[in-house]
Amino acid sequence: MLNIALIYPELLGTYGDGGNALVLVERARRRGIEAQVIDVGIADEMPDASLYLLGGGEDGPQRLSADLLRVSSFASRVRDGSFVVAVCAGLQILGTSFAIEGNDEFEGLGLVDVVTHRGTSRSVGELVVRVGDQALVGFENHGGRTSLGADVAPLGSVERGRGNDGSVDGFTTSTIWASYAHGPMMAMNPWFADEVLSHVHGRELEPLALVADQLYEERRAALIR
């Protein structure tokens, strides 16, 4: 059974972030892979899962999430090899510090050498990120400006929008994918959902043709000129 844990949906779910869990589970099940979503509420123990999802949230809920995660087993589970997809506030929480409610150095989980400061303006709009030979399309809405440590690889280069800093977006390690493309980015980018799923499942996936492919083609055509 593939357990996909959706962390604190009531705090980190501002932009339909639960959609990513739904998409991943459905894309697994339709290939005959048993999978389920585990909603991790703020009062729950951190469950055992193959993949943890961290979504976007407002300042207060982001701070509360970081505080709760810090005293949970989340970080040790990630260090032990569980996979993580983090977007927006979730991305910032994984780093060493982030800016929130006027405090420019709120402590993150420190799982990755990444620092987020408050940007001079909010980034709101379509985001296109070149990831290898693919384009990741989505929407960003955040006030952060994220700097990666020298040894941290970005998820990709920004072709439209701002991402971390106008040049690159997010970061990636052998077990973590992080992006500012918020909300149901897995719904808009079926290739990316399958990239994550094949790593988590540990083998190649059969092709799966869904209406999401048409959506991806439409968004790509609309956003890349």
Add this chain to the structure above:
Amino acid sequence: MPSGFSWRDGVAKTAVRSVNILSRLSSRGSGTVIGGRVGLALSPRLLANLAQGREVILVSGTNGKTTTSAMIATGWGSSIAANETGSNMPAGHVAALVASSSPSVVLEVDESWLADVARATKPRVIVLLNLSRDQLDRANEVRQIAERWRDFLVDLKETTVVANANDPLVVYAAEVAVSVAWCDVPTPWTTDAVSCPRCTRPLHFSDASWWSECGFSEPQNVVTTLRGGLNVRGASLDLDLALPGTFNEANAAMALTALSWLNVGIADALARINALANVAGRFSVRQWRGHTVRLLLAKNPAGFSAMLATIPDDGVDVWVAINARIADGRDPSWLYDVPFELLRGHRVVCFGDRKLDLATRLDYGGVEYMVANDETAIAHSDDPIAVLANYTAFQEWRERSSEC
């Protein structure tokens, strides 16, 4: 003419009327906002001067502004000055106050503009319906709106705030006001208030109440309840709305509470509100290419959830139309916050600019659907059709359909 009304305001007022007439003649929309903008530019104090000496009720909140304002205007009974077209920023308010000199004013107000409009119009009553996620690309944090409301409400000494006691964000904003009429009305959408607005710890909800460990909790001194029947300030009222949905019962309860503060006869107001059957086309039954369709507006997850709950389990086809233009919010991520799974078993057709986003959402949610690629080829069904559309998609459906 009220004192303090200057020659410059007179010029501005005339300009608003002229521009509105010209705008309507040249058929560039209904004209109200363009005229209002010109008026505001000519005199920034125009709104304050136009409101002076009148009894003003303001209505704000994420969902139900237009309907509740219409209920208040209808319930009031006399001729009312109101921004009925939904132009709910100051330009629309100026236009409404120029168009009618009635001493009774109802204005629906965009959440972000409420502080400015309240300071200018010195309302007798402000109705605060609810706060939830909406158009996240424009107003990114709903909690910031609650915070801004709180900041200005503390200063309004002559205003009674009619506030939803079941919405923690509304309570957080209104609890500082001098005079509050708390309304215990059904508020199913609390997803945006899971952490306490005072201390950010988790809020606890039960059927009867909600509370936080810091002491922040549902107000107990409610004046209006809607549990097993409507009761406004001690009077039991027989609510029998022509409009559908529990959310409209909550809107009506708050509209009647607002009117009770202005000494309007509540029994008569209730009868008029009960008879109200459609509001700016919302809930109206129309014709389109031989189909009879009922038009339902829903703009955000809370609105969609409420509207989906009004659709019977079977015997109704559901057409959903989604755009993501500026007025809708350009980010349709919220489709994943709507419980579209409720539509399983219905015949569902996807319309609008973002019909593929919708189709993808329905596909992953296990809902069978068709995409209206060729709108002339939609299979005819004998079942009644509900059209659920977000803001600009709804306007398109009003324009493309005709009266029955």
